[in-house]
Amino acid sequence: xxxxxxxxxxxxxxxxxxxxxxxxxxxxxxxxxxxxxxxxxxxxxxxxxxxxxxxxxxxxxxxxxxxxxxxxxxxxxxxxxxxxxxxxxxxxxxxxxxxxxxxxxxxxxxxxxxxxxxxxxxxxxxxxxxxxxxxxxxxxxxxxxxxxxxxxxxxxxxxxxxxxxxxxxxxxxxxxxxxxxxxxxxxxxxxxxxxxxxxxxxxxxxxxxxxxxxxxxxxxxxxxxxxxxxxxxxxxxxxxxxxxxxxxxxxxxxxxxxxxxxxxxxxxxxxxxxxxxxxxxxx
Amino acid sequence: xxxxxxxxxxxxxxxxxxxxxxxxxxxxxxxxxxxxxxxxxxxxxxxxxxxxxxxxxxxxxxxxxxxxxxxxxxxxxxxxxxxxxxxxxxxxxxxxxxxxxxxxxxxxxxxxxxxxxxxxxxxxxxxxxxxxxxxxxxxxxxxxxxxxxxxxxxxxxxxxxxxxxxxxxxxxxxxxxxxxxxxxxxxxxxxxxxxxxxxxxxxxxxxxxxxxxxxxxxxxxxxxxxxxxxxxxxxxxxxxxxxxxxxxxxxxxxxxxxxxxxxxxxxxxxxxxxxxxxxxxxxxxxxxxxxxxxxxxxxxxxxxxxxx
Numbered sequence: 336x337x338x339x340x341x342x343x344x345x346x347x348x349x350x351x352x353x354x355x356x357x358x359x360x361x362x363x364x365x366x367x368x369x370x371x372x373x374x375x376x377x378x379x380x381x382x383x384x385x386x387x388x389x390x391x392x393x394x395x396x397x398x399x400x401x402x403x404x405x406x407x408x409x410x411x412x413x414x415x416x417x418x419x420x421x422x423x424x425x426x427x428x429x430x431x432x433x434x435x436x437x438x439x440x441x442x443x444x445x446x447x448x449x450x451x452x453x454x455x456x457x458x459x460x461x462x463x464x465x466x467x468x469x470x471x472x473x474x475x476x477x478x479x480x481x482x483x484x485x486x487x488x489x490x491x492x493x494x495x496x497x498x499x500x501x502x503x504x505x506x507x508x509x510x511x512x513x514x515x516x517x518x519x520x521x522x523x524x525x526x527x528x529x530x531x532x533x534x535x536x537x538x539x540x541x542x543x544x545x546x547x548x549x550x551x552x553x554x555x556x557x558x559x560x561x562x563x564x565x566x567x568x569x570x571x572x573x574x575x576x577x578x579x580x581x582x583x584x585x586x587x588x589x590x591x592x593x594x595x596x597x598x599x600x601x602x603x604x605x606x607x608x609x610x611x612x613x614x615x616x617x618x
Numbered sequence: 619x620x621x622x623x624x625x626x627x628x629x630x631x632x633x634x635x636x637x638x639x640x641x642x643x644x645x646x647x648x649x650x651x652x653x654x655x656x657x658x659x660x661x662x663x664x665x666x667x668x669x670x671x672x673x674x675x676x677x678x679x680x681x682x683x684x685x686x687x688x689x690x691x692x693x694x695x696x697x698x699x700x701x702x703x704x705x706x707x708x709x710x711x712x713x714x715x716x717x718x719x720x721x722x723x724x725x726x727x728x729x730x731x732x733x734x735x736x737x738x739x740x741x742x743x744x745x746x747x748x749x750x751x752x753x754x755x756x757x758x759x760x761x762x763x764x765x766x767x768x769x770x771x772x773x774x775x776x777x778x779x780x781x782x783x784x785x786x787x788x789x790x791x792x793x794x795x796x797x798x799x800x801x802x803x804x805x806x807x808x809x810x811x812x813x814x815x816x817x818x819x820x821x822x823x824x825x826x827x828x829x830x831x832x833x834x835x836x837x838x839x840x841x842x843x844x845x846x847x848x849x850x851x852x853x854x855x856x857x858x859x860x861x862x863x864x865x866x867x868x869x870x871x872x873x874x875x876x877x878x879x880x881x882x883x884x885x886x887x888x889x890x891x892x893x894x895x896x897x898x899x900x901x902x903x904x905x906x907x908x909x910x911x912x913x914x915x916x917x918x919x920x921x922x923x924x925x926x
Contacts, residue, residue, distance in 0.1 A: 359731040365723060366737050369797065373743055375767060376755050390765050431653050434646035442643035450647060457658045459910035461858045463882045464903035465657075467896050468664035470886070491657040498650055523643055552748045554861030555879070559887060569750050569861070576754055576865055583758055590751045601746035602739050609809045612802065613847045617809050 373594075379587035387583040402588035410589055413571035419482050420557075420567055421550040424489030425543055431490070432497030433539075437531045439498070440505035441513060442523075451502060455614060458495040462555045473560060480564045488556045493546040496611060500545070503615050504538030505531055541607030544600050551597055568593045662903065668896035675890035688897035697873060698881075702901070705877040708792060709856035715796040717848060720803025725837075727804070728811045738808070745801035753865025756794045757783065761866075787867050787874040795862055799855075803848045810844025811837070853909050857902065878902045 379387040381398035435454075439447045469488070470479075478484035508531065516526055532539075557569045572593055575586040601608065609617060669688050673681045692698045727738055744752070760767050761782040769779035782790040814837065822832050860879040863869055869876035869884065876884070878898055886895035 355729070355731070358726060358729065362723075362726040362729075362731070362737065363733075365726070366741055369744060369800065370740060372752075372755060372760060372797065373747065375759060376751075379759060387759075388765050391770055392767055431650045435650035438643040438646035444644065450651070454650070454654060456907075456910060457654045459854055459906055460658045460662065461879070461899070461902045461906050463858065463860075463879045464665055464899045464906075465661035466882065467668060467886050467892055467899060468661040469657075471892075472661070487657065491654065494650060494654060523646075527646075548746065552746075554748070554750050554864070555858075558861075558864065559883065569748055572748065572750050572754060573865060576757075576868075586754060586758065590755060594747045594751055597746045597748070598743055601742060605739055605742060605805075608742070609805055613806055613851065616847045617806050617844050 376587045377591050379584055380591045382584050382587075384582065384584045387587065402584040403592070406585050406589040406592065409571055409574075410568075410592055413566055413568045414592075416482060416485075416561075416565050417551055417567040417569075420485045420489055420565075421547045423482070423486040424493055424550050425546040427486060427490045428493040428497045428546060429539070429543070432494050433501055433532070434527065436498045436501035436505055437527050440502045440508075441526065441531065451499065454495045454498050457491075466555070466559055470559065478560075480561045480566075482565045484560055485556065485565055485567070488560065489550040489553060492553065492556075493549060496545060496549070497542055499614055500542040500611055501535060501538060503610075504535045504542075508534050541604055542611065544604040545607065545611040548597050548600055548604075665896045665899045665903075668892050669900050671893050673891075673893040673896075675892060684893070688894050689901070691894065692897055692901060700873055701876050701878060701881045701898075704788070704873070704875065705857060705879075705902075705905075707788065708795070708859060708875075708877055709853055712792050712795045712799060712856055713849065713852050715792065716799045716803040716852065717845070719796065720800045720848070721807050721841075721845075723800070723804045724807035724811055727808055742801040742805055744797050745799065745805075747798070749798065749859075749861030750865045752794060752798055753862045756790075756797075757866040761790055783867055784871055787871060791863060791867060791875050794866065795856070795859060798862070799852060802852065806848050806851075807841065807844050810841050814840050850909060850912065854906055857906055857909075878905075 378394075380402055381400070382393060382396055383399060383401070386393040386396050439451055473479045473484055478487070512530055512534070513526055516530055521529070551567075552569070553567075554569045554573075557567050558573060561567065561570060572586075572590060575582060575589070670683055670685055671681050672684045672687065692702070723741070727734060727741075758766075763769055763779055763781035763784075766782075768782065772779050780786070818836050818840075819832060822836055827835070857877075858879055859877060860883065863875055863877065863880045864883070867875040869880045878901065882895045882898045882902070885891045885898065
């Protein structure tokens with residue numbers, strides 16, 4: 336592994352070791368500081384309300400599961416909506432995006448790069464640029480506060496990501512495999528289902544994780560297009576906005592349950608995260 | 619089973635036999651294209667259209683055309699101009715902080731030490747946390763002037779507790795969003811560092827370069843691509859910050875932390891002022907697109923220079 340410490344002159348190895356140890360200590364201290372808000376949240380989830388709100392703060396306590404029990408009442412309906420919106424939009428984005436990615440990767444026309452670029456550019460469309468007409472359209476179509484309404488918007492958010500990521504994975508499949516299939520008289524549909532899909536499964540998995548994370552964490556459409564029936568977890572947590580010390584432990588329990596799945600997914604998909612977040616510009 | 623005649627295939631040596639329904643590769647693109655056109659381009663043009671009217675949902679019948687009136691209001695009314703300024707200060711300030719802290723952290727993590735892989739993994743956590751969770755946890759449990767952890771910490775240091783969100787609202791919001799976005803900068807910059815060939819550094823060391831010289835002449839030039847990605851992706855995202863403000867300050871006190879997205883939410887959903895909200899929406903899109911165009915140009919340039 337690379338270090339940025341000079342080893343030029345005959346320096347004493349001891350000084351070197353001490354400096355390395357200090358840098359490591361510094362790394363751990365910064366990491367601790369950055370993780371502290373999350374640690375504090377998880378700790379509060381296991382405190383009583385009085386302990387969570389206490390000054391000076393309580394560091395040692397007997398953990399209780401009471402907060403989780405109380406938070407679950409509001410959590411479950413919101414969880415159901417979050418799951419439906421995240422899974423539904425990921426699925427729909429794949430149904431629409433995979434054929435497009437396949438066509439752009441395997442049968443690139445002269446316009447392909449332009450189409451790809453345009454699709455990516457829709458990802459840069461701020462939600463606030465479309466929210467007003469969407470709200471009015473949704474109101475007229477009775478889509479406000481419905482899961483299909485939310486799924487449609489999250490699909491818009493994830494579709495360019497699916498096309499772009501899957502295009503990059505599918506171009507990595509050697510052309511010779513397609514050639515061989517064509518010799519055997521395989522159709523486009525056949526190539527798609529028997530070559531492109533099975534060979535890009537790792538890419539599908541990574542992209543799906545990213546889509547799920549983005550849809551799960553989305554706030555703007557959730558707050559402005561849903562209110563109660565279809566409200567996902569982001570809206571549920573938003574209701575704790577002004578919980579001035581009344582429900583800190585309960586809020587922490589609900590928040591812990593909300594961020595835990597995303598944390599686990601994100602840790603697993605860490606490498607793919609870089610590829611997806613930078614659209615492959617940094618690998 | 620459907621067969622298709624490829625339009626312009628890479629190899630047209632063996633054309634597939636034509637029978638039954640023809641499904642061309644171009645047709646495979648259309649569902650995705652149509653979907654995106656319907657859900658992004660159409661509403662955006664409607665936003666542009668609304669932005670030329672004085673249009674309030676309280677009185678939807680009375681909708682006079684006022685041309686650029688909403689834009690003039692946005693850019694000349696000092697209160698509204700403040701919001702444009704807030705948006706830029708928040709986005710650029712946070713960007714700078716995440717670059718500095720994230721860059722430092724990437725350098726620290728690019729060394730061999732026990733627990734490195736574990737730290738690298740858990741350090742991305744704050745980026746994965748839902749923005750609204752960040753906001754309510756920071757607001758209630760960390761920044762609260764009486765029972766918040768930071769106030770207690772200040773007291774322990776012999777300082778006076780501060781009502782962070784009331785006295786330094788913008789700085790507090792920036793700290794919160796920096797906490798969220800630092801891992802993004804760190805992750806991209808660390809990946810950039812790891813693609814740096816070892817032999818270049820070895821050579822520099824043999825030539826007796828100081829760490830600073832190494833950083834300046836080898837690390838920094840190599841880093842420029844990763845830095846540009848962070849700058850552009852973050853700027854685009856940070857111009858759209860909403861959940862953090864909704865959950866913590868609600869744009870206040872006064873207008874201190876209102877940015878364009880929050881302003882649009884207030885105008886459209888609290889005051890039903892569709893015309894003004896639309897103009898602010900168009901302005902945000904224009905701001906973002908200036909950056910996006912630059913990003914795409916940069917990405918195609920770096921791609922072609924890598925030969926792919």
